Amino acid sequence: MxxxxxxxxxxxxxxxxxxxxxxxxxxxxxxxxxxxxxxxxxxxxxxxxxxxxxxxxxxxxxxxxxxxxxxxxxxxxxxxxxxxxxxxxxxxxPLGQRRSTELTLLEIKDRFSRFILLRLIARLDRIQSKMSAKRKTLNFHQVARAHHSMVKAVAVFRKDARKLLLPNESEIMQPIEDIYGVADDEERALRREGYYKLTIDITDATVKSLFNAQ
Structure with missing residues (x-):
């Protein structure tokens, strides 16, 4: 299966x-x-x-x-x-927009979960790549700016992960495509850059462990 x-x-x-x-x-x-x-x-x-x-x-x-x-x-x-x-x-x-209506609830949530995880990986990877490229000329302000960007990327992930784990009443009443909608342009960019080729665990347990990480 x-x-x-x-x-x-x-x-x-x-x-x-x-x-x-x-x-x-x-x-x-x-x-x-x-x-x-x-x-x-x-x-x-x-x-x-x-x-x-x-x-x-x-x-x-x-x-x-x-x-x-x-x-x-x-x-x-x-x-x-x-x-x-x-x-x-x-x-x-418009196939990209119509496609979500043909998916089951589980497939929509799996797609959203994979997207937010890969988006987090991609953002952290880009920050790390920039840091590595400038490792010989790094200064305090550049390190602080990179740290701020990482914190912001994690915050965006946690905001979306909460909708998977703890949706509130107003979100439950909305159409499922609005709650777990995926930005098509960002998804295409992640596919183009090869992040969708990564094998990752997209279960709720993984999302919850990252959501509660300190």
């Missing part, structure tokens, strides 16, 4: 990250299939006919090819592909 759940999660993340490219490929394949079907129905061009046509074109000397017309046709084809790709990408862009 765990293996199937991990596989489903991996597939969901893959399609969530690459859905514009997948949509464009699907549209292209559909258009190509429709064109081949049309040629077969109207002109009786089956696969063997296309094979013979490609062999005839290949056998044609390069002197007989009008390169200007070929470039024009390729340019028009590229413009059409880009245009269709932009339309498809603009149409499916």
């Amino acid at each position: 765990n293996l199937l759940r991990e596989l489903r999660t991996s597939l969901n993340e893959f399609f969530y990250q690459h859905y514009p490219f997948i949509s464009i490929c699907c549209c292209f394949v559909s258009l190509l299939t429709a064109y081949l079907q049309y040629e077969w129905k109207v002109h009786n061009y089956d696969l063997m006919s296309w094979k013979q046509l490609s062999e005839a074109c290949y056998a044609t000397s390069t002197a007989d090819i009008d390169f200007f017309q070929l470039c024009v046709l390729l340019t028009i084809l590229c413009i059409n592909v880009v245009f269709v790709g932009l339309i498809v990408a603009a149409y499916v862009h």
Whole structure:
């Protein structure tokens, strides 16, 4: 069961990250299939006919090819592909917002828990990286500023973790997507920077241990 759940999660993340490219490929394949079907129905061009046509074109000397017309046709084809790709990408862009409504309560909370944990890790990691890069020239003010940034990152985590562990009455009455909503731009940034590849424990026990840490 765990293996199937991990596989489903991996597939969901893959399609969530690459859905514009997948949509464009699907549209292209559909258009190509429709064109081949049309040629077969109207002109009786089956696969063997296309094979013979490609062999005839290949056998044609390069002197007989009008390169200007070929470039024009390729340019028009590229413009059409880009245009269709932009339309498809603009149409499916709200998928990130619609996706949360299709998740169960447990999946929404797991997604929120993973997000706040990885966001905390990412912020602390960035602060530590900056400190390491300047370790030879560090001064007191820089250390104090880094400490303040760490305290602020932990405070943001604790604020969100409380909603998971101890939601108040007003939060309970709100839609679940509003309570445990995830900022899509921050989530995409974490995925792009590779933090979502980390294997972490997102159970309530882990969140509670960090929430109560002194």
